Amino acid sequence: xxxxxxxxxxxxxxxxxxxxxxxxxxxxxxxxxxxxxxxxxxxxxxxxxxxxxxxxxxxxxxxxxxxxxxxxxxxxxxxxxxxxxx
Amino acid sequence: xxxxxxxxxxxxxxxxxxxxxxxxxxxxxxxxxxxxxxxxxxxxxxxxxxxxxxxxxxxxxxxxxxxxxxxxxxxxxxxxxxxxxxxxxxxxxxxxxxxxxxxxxxxxxxxxxxxxxxxxxxxxxxxxxxxxxxxxxxxxxxxxxxxxxxxxxxxxxxxxxxxxxxxxxxxxxxxxxxxxxxxxxxxxxxxxxxxxxxxxxxxxxxxxxxxxxxxxxxxxxxxxxxxxxxxxxxxxxxxxxxxxxx
Numbered sequence: 001x002x003x004x005x006x007x008x009x010x011x012x013x014x015x016x017x018x019x020x021x022x023x024x025x026x027x028x029x030x031x032x033x034x035x036x037x038x039x040x041x042x043x044x045x046x047x048x049x050x051x052x053x054x055x056x057x058x059x060x061x062x063x064x065x066x067x068x069x070x071x072x073x074x075x076x077x078x079x080x081x082x083x084x085x086x
Numbered sequence: 087x088x089x090x091x092x093x094x095x096x097x098x099x100x101x102x103x104x105x106x107x108x109x110x111x112x113x114x115x116x117x118x119x120x121x122x123x124x125x126x127x128x129x130x131x132x133x134x135x136x137x138x139x140x141x142x143x144x145x146x147x148x149x150x151x152x153x154x155x156x157x158x159x160x161x162x163x164x165x166x167x168x169x170x171x172x173x174x175x176x177x178x179x180x181x182x183x184x185x186x187x188x189x190x191x192x193x194x195x196x197x198x199x200x201x202x203x204x205x206x207x208x209x210x211x212x213x214x215x216x217x218x219x220x221x222x223x224x225x226x227x228x229x230x231x232x233x234x235x236x237x238x239x240x241x242x243x244x245x246x247x248x249x250x251x252x253x254x255x256x257x258x259x260x261x262x263x264x265x266x267x268x269x270x271x272x273x274x275x276x277x278x279x280x281x282x283x284x285x286x287x288x289x290x291x292x293x294x295x296x297x298x299x300x301x302x303x304x305x306x307x308x309x310x311x312x313x314x315x316x317x318x319x320x321x322x323x324x325x326x327x328x329x330x331x332x
Contacts (some may be wrong), residue, residue, distance in 0.1 A: 003118070050217035051141040054209070060223035065313060066229075070316075070323040078328065 009043040030068040037061030128162035137294040138286040142214045146300040150278040172317040185239040195237025202230035210305035214294045224308030252310040
């Protein structure tokens with residue numbers, strides 16, 4: 001593990017993953033998850049696995065946060081309607 | 087099963103798993119070392135069949151059957167999503183209002199959309215040559231279409247995205263993968279064996295025998311699957327509303 005780039009990428013992954021767990025609001029969590037996806041993609045590229053890095057970039061930093069945000073929006077909309085009816 | 091017994095069961099299970107993992111990790115090759123027994127064999131096999139990207143060779147030639155399983159998982163997941171997120175009897179569709187988009191956002195989305203779409207298609211087409219392939223390119227191309235939702239509004243996205251066609255495309259691509267596999271059986275070798283087509287010139291688009299074809303099938307399957315998946319989620323988030331029980 002002499003390569004400093006690998007160490008920096010690993011530290012970034014550990015930091016953003018911890019942040020993703022620590023943040024409680026689902027919307028912010030989706031954004032942190034997106035950052036985590038990018039950092040993981042960097043780590044995979046540094047470790048000479050660009051194929052996995054590309055998948056991680058496409059799925060982890062774009063599709064998963066998008067699905068989360070859409071789900072949050074649906075749940076909030078339902079909450080608003082219930083609130084208005086009351 | 088009382089609480090204490092369950093805790094005990096979890097503890098024994100975790101201890102066993104931990105012991106096995108540690109034993110496996112001790113046998114691993116060193117981090118960053120030059121000795122890769124499986125890697126060397128995979129590279130040799132992929133060079134034999136004129137496939138420049140060894141990962142594509144592993145995915146669509148040496149382990150093409152695994153990829154069939156992964157594709158089936160994605161297909162089943164999207165199918166389950168379509169069934170779960172359908173419009174139920176006590177829900178109705180409300181046409182979303184046309185949205186106002188900030189000019190810089192609109193400009194950015196409309197400039198990036200064609201670039202991202204082209205990048206996705208490029209990554210699919212060059213899967214057997216450079217990093218990437220059907221799965222990665224398919225996801226990029228599918229998400230690129232949704233930039234239209236950011237740059238314009240949901241109605242504009244719906245116009246370029248007839249979901250029914252993408253559902254048909256998803257199924258057709260999954261069938262294409264199966265048929266390509268069966269073609270190997272009919273030709274007298276084995277299911278998904280890469281012996282049907284000439285291997286071509288190394289490092290050209292048509293090299294690798296059936297690898298580019300299987301790669302293209304996966305690209306189409308994944309792109310259609312992601313479009314259908316996002317369409318179901320977007321429908322729920324934007325259009326479908328519960329009937330108010332008055």
